[in-house]
Amino acid sequence: MKKTVTFVVLTALLILLSYFSLNVGNYSVAPKKVLAMLGNRLFNTEMPQTDNYEEVVVFDLRLPRMLMVIMVGAALAVSGGVSQGVFRNPLVSPFVLGISAGASFGAAVAIVFFGHIAYSIDILAGLGGLVAVLAAFAIARRPDGYMPRLSLVLAGVIVSSLFTSLVGIIKYVADVETQLPAITFWMMGGFGNIDWGSLDYVIYLIPISIVLMIVFAWQLNVLAMGDREASFLGMNIKFWKSFYLFLSVAAVGMCVARSGVIGWVGLVIPHISRAVGGPDHKTMLPLSALLGAIFLLVADNISRTITTGDIPVGIITSIIGAPFFIYYLRKKETAVWN
Incomplete structure (x- = not known):
């Protein structure tokens, strides 16, 4: 019952934030107008007179951006939780492992x-x-x-440093x-720079990858027991x-x-999820x-509203994520490296 309430509350919060994202920005649009425009597009309801520019802002700029933000946030967080489960290490994430740098x-x-x-870009980013x-x-x-655990984290640091240096060479030329x-x-x-063209195939493939990781989450519970125990239970460890x-x-x-390098989401969010719902994947x-x-x-809403410009959201996530990582290390000072 408690978990159901948690999911309902978080889903409602996500919907409210999504609606809020369509309103805020350098060019604010009244919430009633946004609601009327959405009703007109989705259910063909009557809509009061609106400025064409407002429709362009909401449907051509903010809506595709909002959808991309939701997909990227969910994908990075789930990938972080999966990485921590596969490697049985609470300190790994796509950012720490060097995936983002590659x-x-x-x-x-x-x-x-x-x-x-x-x-x-899509092909070479995936290969990297x-x-x-x-x-x-x-x-x-x-x-x-x-x-x-420490070796894996240090290996990620080494790989990230190497690829960062290689990026420096590319920037030089x-x-x-x-x-x-x-x-x-x-x-x-x-x-x-997100628009409807940016969503092309990722609007299908990113959700599919998220759903597949969640559907087979029970396999992660077995992997978390250790390779030897998982083998005794008949699991094909290499395949999974x-x-x-x-x-x-x-x-x-x-x-x-699509969005560039956004750190800390895959490291911070899985820990919060465990604190809220427990370790069951x-x-x-x-x-x-x-x-x-x-x-x-x-x-992203902070990055769009805190100044007249558009601050890169990776800066905001780093400002929020770094203090959390420090807190976690302090709290788990001894056990985390064992």
Whole structure:
């Protein structure tokens, strides 16, 4: 009963925040007008006279941006929870494992060398993320197959540092008038350039990857017991780890290709979800999806309203996420590294 109430409350909060996102910004639109425009589009109800510019702002600018923010927030949070479950490490996330850095390198290469090829950013960002997480996995793993928590985190730091350096090389050879500004702004993470064209195939594939990770969440509960115990229960460990790794990297790669690098969501949100709903992945992952979408919507609304410009949302998530990480390390000072 308590979990049901939690899901209902969070879903209602997400709907309210989504509606609020269509109202706020440098050009504010009255809530009644937004509601009337939505009713007219969805149910063909009568709509009072409105400025055409208001409709453009709501439906062509804010609505696709809001949908992308929700998908990216949910995908990053669920991918973070999956990564922590697969590696049995509460300190890993797509950002910490180097997936984001690898995807950034792939996207930077695409911007500079393959900008004329359709979907080059998406493909190379996904490949870069996959190479990064495999490299971190190989560095951290001992010959006996054991991966200490600290080793995996440090391996992620090493891989992230390497790919960040490679991105620096790409920026050095990039065109200073067009390519370099695009890479720099994209590295900070944001949704300022999102339109309906940006949603193309990701509006289907990102939700599908999220749903698949949630539907098979019970397998993560078995993996969390340890490889030996999971083997005794008849689980194909290599298949399920590869399955989750593929979905996580694919989701993060699509997110990075569309919104740039947005950190901390995949690290912070799963911990909050566990605190709210417990460690069961069948509950934790859906909660992470809702909380991730809510968290990123709040951050994006702040980035759009705090100044007259559009602050990259990655800056906002870092400001919020870093203090939480410090708090978590202080709270789990000894146990977290064992």
